[in-house]
Amino acid sequence: MxxxxxxxxxxxxxxxxNLMRQILKDDYDLAFAKSGQEALRSLRVKASDLVLLDxxxxxxDGYEVCATLQADPRTRAIPIIFCTALSDSVDEVRGFDLGAVDYIAKPVRPAVVKARVGTQLALYDQNRACEAQIRLASQDIISSRLHALQMLGRAAEYKDNETGLHVVRMSHYAELLxxxxxxxxxxxxxxxxxxxMHDIGKIGIADHILSKPGRLTEDEFAEIKRHPEIGARIIGEHxxxxxxxxxxSTIALTHHEKWDGTGYPRGLKGEDIPIHGRIVALADVFDALTSRRPYKEPWPLDxxxxxxxEQSARHFEPVLVEQFLTHLPEATEIMGRWGDPGVAE
Structure with missing residues (x-):
């Protein structure tokens, strides 16, 4: 089926x-939101194949919602159809410039809604099929670039004696999220x-700072805080x-930013932090706390x-914390599979 x-x-x-429900319920699974913020929250929890947006x-307003969806890798490809009583061509141009694929004028006509929705969903499916073919054709190139990144990662392991299986576990936590x-x-x-590659910039930090068992001085911590920008420069902009x-490169640069804006190196706040950096921030800290480091014993899981x-909405995005806790059994399986000796259960 x-x-x-x-x-x-x-x-x-x-x-x-309710009108849209009556028009579309026989052919599609439907979700509903009564505000832009509710729509964004809904799409973070479960993806949709199309958005009908007032x-x-x-x-x-709908324009701001559209711009936010287009800026997020999770939602960028979802087709957006504006449903509006606005009739000025300037309004339509603005919507198309923001990334909308079509307009439906209010009051809506059921036949028009069904035709426009069906057309855009067919195009969406076609685009995804084309992208899949392109991915297959590019696999050799992707593999070679992955190999280059893995070599950089091995170089970082020689530099940073904290690494061990840390990068394996945290990468799987990131994938899980x-x-x-x-x-x-x-x-x-x-x-x-x-x-x-999040900590590749530690190659540029002095050994005596990385391996120091005690508390860092202000100057030493200032030196450590340079590693995100060093890492981004090492990887480069491609x-x-x-x-x-x-x-x-984005992850290397942003994985120490915090949701409340108190992180480094740029003090980004909330959704200004790239989503990949927000994910890796949580994955990295979770593994760092549950692992042995030169300056600390592993923390117990609880x-x-x-x-x-405690750090939800401070260090970490609340949605990510909630999802991580929901998927804790999978996370503990990762801990067990790639655990270092001495990790607390």
Whole structure:
């Protein structure tokens, strides 16, 4: 039996949501949101194949929602159809510039809604099929770039005696989180392969600082805080033709940023931090706390989980903390499979 496609309908008017339900319920699985923020939360929890988006909504209008979805790798490819009573061509141009694929004028006509939705979903499926073919054709190139990153990772292991199996575990935690929030398979694989490069910049930090068993001085910590930018420079900027290197560079640069804006090197806050950096931040800290380091013994699991809860909306994105705790059995399986001696149970 073929899986039905899922559509998210976003409108602040219950009557409009009910009308769309009546038009589409026989052919699609439907989800509904009454505000822009509710729509974004819904898509973080479960992906949709298309979004029908009202323009005129309080607090966060449809244009802002569209721009946010286009900026997020998790939702960038989802087709967006605006449903609006606005008729000015300037409004339509603005929507298309932001990434919408079509407009449906209100009051809507059922035949028009079904035709426009069907057309855009067919194009979406076609685009995904083409992308799959391109991925297969590019596999050799991807493999060679992955091999280059792995060599960099081995170089970092010789430099940083904390590494051990840390990069293996944290990359699997990152992949676990990506799957938990609904990323497609190829994005989950990409972050798993790029995440081990997060600390490559420690190659540029003095050995006596990295291996110091006691508390760092202010000057030593300032030196440590240089490693994200060093790492991004080592990996370099390779542009859209090399998403693996581009992602590894982003992760290296942003995995010490914090949700509340108190991280480094740039003090980014909330969703200004790239989602890949937010994922790796949680994966990295969880493994660091539950592992033995030169300056500490491993924390027990319950103490580590309490810390994650405490740091939700401070160090970490709340949605990611919630998803990690929900998928704790898978995380503990990763701990057991690639555990270092002395890791607390």
């Amino acid at each position: 073929m899986t039905r496609q899922r559509i998210l309908v976003v409108d602040d008017e219950p009557a409009n949501l 323009v005129m909504m309080p607090d966060m 990506a799957r938990a929030i609904g990323w497609p398979e190829e994005e989950c694989e990409l972050i798993k392969h790029a995440a081990p 542009g859209p033709t090399s998403p693996l290197f581009e992602l590894a 103490k580590t989980l309490d810390f994650l809860r």
